Amino acid sequence: MSKNTVSNRFRTVDVDEYDENKFVDEEDGGENQLPDIVHVASLTPLCTGNLMEALQAVLKNPPINTKNQNVKDCAEGLVLKVLSAFKSSDVDKGVQSLDKNGVDLLMKYIYKGFETPSDNSSAVLLQWHEKALSAGGLGCIVRVLTARKTV
Amino acid sequence: MAYHSFLLEPISCHSWNKDRTQIALCPNNHDVHIYKKDGTKWTKIHELKEHNGQVTGIDWAPESNRIVTCGTDRNAYVWSLKGEVWKPTLVILRINRAARCVSWSPKENKFAVGSGSRLISICYFEQENDWWVCKHIKKPIRSTVLSLDWHPNNVLLAAGSCDFKCRVFSAYIKEVEEKPGPTVWGSKMPFGEVLFESGPSGVSGGAGEGAGGGWVHGVCFSHSGNRLAWTSHDSTVAIAEGGKTSTISSLSSETLPLLCVSFITENSLVAAGHDCYPVLFVYDGTKGSVTFGGKLDVPKQTSQRGISARERFQNLDRRATSSETTEQGLESLHKNSISQISVLEGGKSKCSTFCTTGMDGGMVTWDVKSLESDLKDLKIV
Numbered sequence: 016m017s018k019n020t021v022s023n024r025f026r027t028v029d030v031d032e033y034d035e036n037k038f039v040d041e042e043d044g045g046e047n048q049l050p051d052i053v054h055v056a057s058l059t060p061l062c063t064g065n066l067m068e069a070l071q072a073v074l075k076n077p078p079i080n081t082k083n084q085n086v087k088d089c090a091e092g093l094v095l096k097v098l099s100a101f102k103s104s105d106v107d108k109g110v111q112s113l114d115k116n117g118v119d120l121l122m123k124y125i126y127k128g129f130e131t132p133s134d135n136s137s138a139v140l141l142q143w144h145e146k147a148l149s150a151g152g153l154g155c156i157v158r159v160l161t162a163r164k165t166v
Numbered sequence: 167m168a169y170h171s172f173l174l175e176p177i178s179c180h181s182w183n184k185d186r187t188q189i190a191l192c193p194n195n196h197d198v199h200i201y202k203k204d205g206t207k208w209t210k211i212h213e214l215k216e217h218n219g220q221v222t223g224i225d226w227a228p229e230s231n232r233i234v235t236c237g238t239d240r241n242a243y244v245w246s247l248k249g250e251v252w253k254p255t256l257v258i259l260r261i262n263r264a265a266r267c268v269s270w271s272p273k274e275n276k277f278a279v280g281s282g283s284r285l286i287s288i289c290y291f292e293q294e295n296d297w298w299v300c301k302h303i304k305k306p307i308r309s310t311v312l313s314l315d316w317h318p319n320n321v322l323l324a325a326g327s328c329d330f331k332c333r334v335f336s337a338y339i340k341e342v343e344e345k346p347g348p349t350v351w352g353s354k355m356p357f358g359e360v361l362f363e364s365g366p367s368g369v370s371g372g373a374g375e376g377a378g379g380g381w382v383h384g385v386c387f388s389h390s391g392n393r394l395a396w397t398s399h400d401s402t403v404a405i406a407e408g409g410k411t412s413t414i415s416s417l418s419s420e421t422l423p424l425l426c427v428s429f430i431t432e433n434s435l436v437a438a439g440h441d442c443y444p445v446l447f448v449y450d451g452t453k454g455s456v457t458f459g460g461k462l463d464v465p466k467q468t469s470q471r472g473i474s475a476r477e478r479f480q481n482l483d484r485r486a487t488s489s490e491t492t493e494q495g496l497e498s499l500h501k502n503s504i505s506q507i508s509v510l511e512g513g514k515s516k517c518s519t520f521c522t523t524g525m526d527g528g529m530v531t532w533d534v535k536s537l538e539s540d541l542k543d544l545k546i547v
Binding site: 115119151152153154155157158161162163 | 330379380399400401402418419420421422423
């Protein structure tokens with residue numbers, strides 16, 4: 016059998032890149048100044064102890080469309096703060112106050128939070144997870160897994 | 167509800183003949199087996215061996231008694247019964263990936279094959295050359311076509327695909343039919359025209375959380391053809407009504423993703439999937455909303471025996487809950503995901519029996535009337 020003595024560089028070419036029918040994701044631009052507004056809107060109720068309002072505020076306008084990772088991290092940190100501020104007995108009431116889309120969004124943040132665990136975050140998130148699961152069912156988790164635009 | 171276990175392997179696909187005495191199914195291999203009903207027993211009468219890859223779609227044309235099968239070997243065969251034997255005719259689909267689903271049109275003069283090569287092949291019989299010819303619908307499909315359903319006018323075809331969209335195409339072939347009249351989905355229908363395309367995850371139902379969506383597993387036209395329902399992998403069911411407004415109503419369900427869906431009346435649909443039991447959804451045309459109608463399955467046997475403290479702690483240890491159910495298995499009739507639903511009697515407008523097959527190798531025939539009486543507050547409008 017003849018050995019290929021000519022250059023082997025063609026083996027590193029990614030043919031799928033040149034396929035004219037290649038699937039390209041549709042992207043829209045995102046808004047970058049949201050976290051500041053959300054930051055203020057959620058910290059004030061947090062300081063005064065009105066946790067329900069803080070929850071609603073922090074779940075409004077999630078940074079789904081933006082590609083800026085900082086914005087996403089910032090939002091996630093805020094959500095985690097609010098979730099940790101809740102007492103264990105109030106978690107259930109918090110979940111009940113959300114509508115269907117809110118529960119889906121909450122579940123997204125919970126799983127995002129699981130990805131980067133810090134001292135007590137997992138325990139808090141697990142409590143929220145249990146309540147959100149009973150409200151949203153398995154479909155809620157499936158939607159987190161199949162969502163193409165992550166929080 | 168009769169449960170019949172055909173095999174241990176999953177049933178990849180199935181199709182019934184016209185009088186519902188014979189069923190053709192694929193036992194997850196390269197063949198198609200045809201079973202005949204003898205009272206309550208099923209006997210295998212034919213084995214159709216021609217494919218070189220798993221058979222992914224079977225459809226049995228009721229009037230002309232022909233079976234079309236398609237498989238992962240990129241071929242489709244049309245089988246006709248000659249005497250006692252089924253004889254295959256190869257159809258060249260000109261695809262370079264596996265075929266995934268196949269469906270005869272209502273008038274049975276053509277059939278559509280959805281494949282992984284991102285296109286739909288519409289095949290019709292050419293008399294002069296005495297063979298099946300196919301035409302492709304390519305744009306704007308961007309991924310595998312998972313499911314197909316024909317509109318009653320024999321021209322429109324709904325396709326659900328892995329690019330998260332459900333579309334209605336025109337499959338008008340001028341060689342075999344006349345120009346179709348206008349429908350609610352549109353009036354100009356040249357071949358390959360897209361008359362409807364769903365957004366990523368439906369529009370109504372609250373703020374709508376932006377793009378998401380999942381692979382569209384099952385599509386179904388209603389009996390009149392004015393409504394189209396589809397289920398997708400993000401556990402949602404959506405219904406679109408053709409017309410100028412073309413509204414889409416969707417419901418995010420709490421179940422695992424549904425794999426197949428069928429209308430049983432103009433307003434109700436039955437869907438089934440990874441949760442192993444069929445569920446009913448009711449569509450309200452005036453409000454444009456889809457609501458969960460109920461779980462269709464054997465009624466739960468409530469055991470009244472108490473549970474001792476020891477058992478409670480044991481359950482807590484093993485299963486992290488102290489609930490009473492000590493049953494190890496699933497409570498549904500099917501023991502694994504349901505992959506296909508077919509209407510047996512009554513058509514899609516007044517279905518009285520439907521059948522489901524799944525990955526557990528079993529087939530269940532469901533009787534709508536007895537379901538309505540067994541399960542309280544189940545209303546099929």
